[in-house]
Amino acid sequence: MSGTLAGRSVAITGMGLVTPAGSGVGENWERIVAGVPAAARDPELRGEEVDFSCRVPGFDADAMLGRRTAWKLDRFVQIALVAARQAVADSGLDSDAWDGARVGVVLGNSLGGTATFEKQHRTYYTEAPEDVSPLMIPMGMVNMVAGYVAMDQRIHGPSLVTATACASGASALGTARQWLTSGVCDVVLAGGTESAISPATLTGLSQMGALSHRMDDPAAASRPFAADRDGFVAAEGAAVLILERDDDARARGTRPYARITGYGASSDAYHATAPHPQGDGLARALRTALADAGVAPDEVAHVNAHGTSTPLNDRTEAQALYRVFGSRPAVTSTKGVTGHTLAAAGAIEAAYTALSLRYGVVPPTANVRDVDPQIEVDVVTGAARTVPMEVAVSTSLGFGGHNAALVLTAA
Known part of the structure; x- marks a missing residue:
């Protein structure tokens, strides 16, 4: 090398x-x-x-x-x-x-x-x-x-x-x-x-x-x-x-699915099982990942969110996403299909994010008819959406206040 x-x-x-x-x-x-x-x-x-x-x-x-x-x-x-x-x-x-x-x-x-x-x-x-x-x-x-x-x-x-x-x-x-x-x-x-x-x-x-x-x-x-x-x-x-x-x-002549270009992690230091009420820790992790990748928030076209389907997580995560990105990116949670795979979720969803980048498709958030009116991000529902994208983000949160964000770019 x-x-x-x-x-x-x-x-x-x-x-x-x-x-x-x-x-x-x-x-x-x-x-x-x-x-x-x-x-x-x-x-x-x-x-x-x-x-x-x-x-x-x-x-x-x-x-x-x-x-x-x-x-x-x-x-x-x-x-x-x-x-x-x-x-x-x-x-x-x-x-x-x-x-x-x-x-x-x-x-x-x-x-x-x-x-x-x-x-x-x-x-x-x-x-x-x-x-x-x-x-x-x-x-x-x-x-x-x-x-x-x-x-x-x-x-x-x-x-x-x-x-x-x-x-x-x-x-x-x-x-x-x-x-x-x-x-x-x-x-x-x-x-x-x-x-x-x-x-x-x-x-x-x-x-x-x-x-x-x-x-x-x-x-x-x-x-x-x-x-x-x-x-x-x-x-x-x-x-x-x-x-x-x-x-x-x-x-070696391989075409990647996508590239991982940024990573950010943080700790809420707030509560054993509840996220920070305003999503401060996740917002920090996102900004760290974007800086690591050299990417501006308005370049992100898609977010594969942690989106667990719990009242607390989804509201606070959406707040953090809105603070960092506004309502521009197409947001999905694939847990509507898979359920919550706990420790595996971040890796599974990073794989799905890479596939979204390869095919220019954002999967729908299954089972959602009416998005919570307190959630201001653009949640993809009903059917998959074609989205031209070069940059996407995958987010993960865990008990203990762990937050992680990955920035992926098209290959």
Whole structure:
């Protein structure tokens, strides 16, 4: 590598998506653009206060990974491994041939193997301590997803997990960009994963008042920015993006999906679970990301918002977006389709933002008939909108007051 690394563009050269919208880029984009919600009754939640979620459809870990691999992994690792394999194949890179010491992996996760812990906790109390699986700890630890992806893809560079709650996936992409621009790595597998749809976890979220209780119509329950929104729908999913310096991608003749040109992060330092009432932290993160990218607010044509469908988040996020951008950008939240994938959301939505830039299309915010009159941004509803765009932004917020913003530009 020659020349100054600082300031080089970072190209997204491969994607892997395993989400409630489908498996693979094509399935995901088709459903997201059509605005078809994924929420449905969940047999594993039967009898619970909230009995619906957004699951990855048709996911068969034994078939996709092999039974010998799948049985020792919690689902949050399984879906990440499949997404990572998709991404590497999509990029045209070969993990058998690359210099693994120059490749890194950074993935966001927040809750780890909750289903594994719940199952083994029941075993401990209802059977016997000696029946608890010796794999309980490695299956449950959040860092293991980065470790297993490194093993699977022969990666010997740095590997870690970012844990900034629902901003974790965006934090991972920002970290990966820093590794590339500083010369630590030549290729990074970056993204996020979460699969924490378990009775105890959803009960906790429900007790907080975070979940939608629209039991009569689960498919329509996630309705970001709507006047009648009442909470989010819990979801699972994973996204892994292959990131390379733009010069390196160009040298091997690859056309990127888009480029990540700016990243900003901040802390509200306000409340454990509620965002700052005026969205001050997110506004700071946005301005930092724009300055990092050298982009003016009026150059941003599209924002893929965090848009969880909770009363507090959507109102305060919209305030921050309006303060920074006014009403010009076309704003969407794809959580109307996917539900809220928690730590994976920032990575999944960055992938969707890159696809919007490639195709010049902003997906609709599903399930929204009437936008909250207190929300002044231009929320895309009803159908996808064709928008000429060169610059777009993806935002993420998390419990603990974490905020992250990514600036993406067309390739």
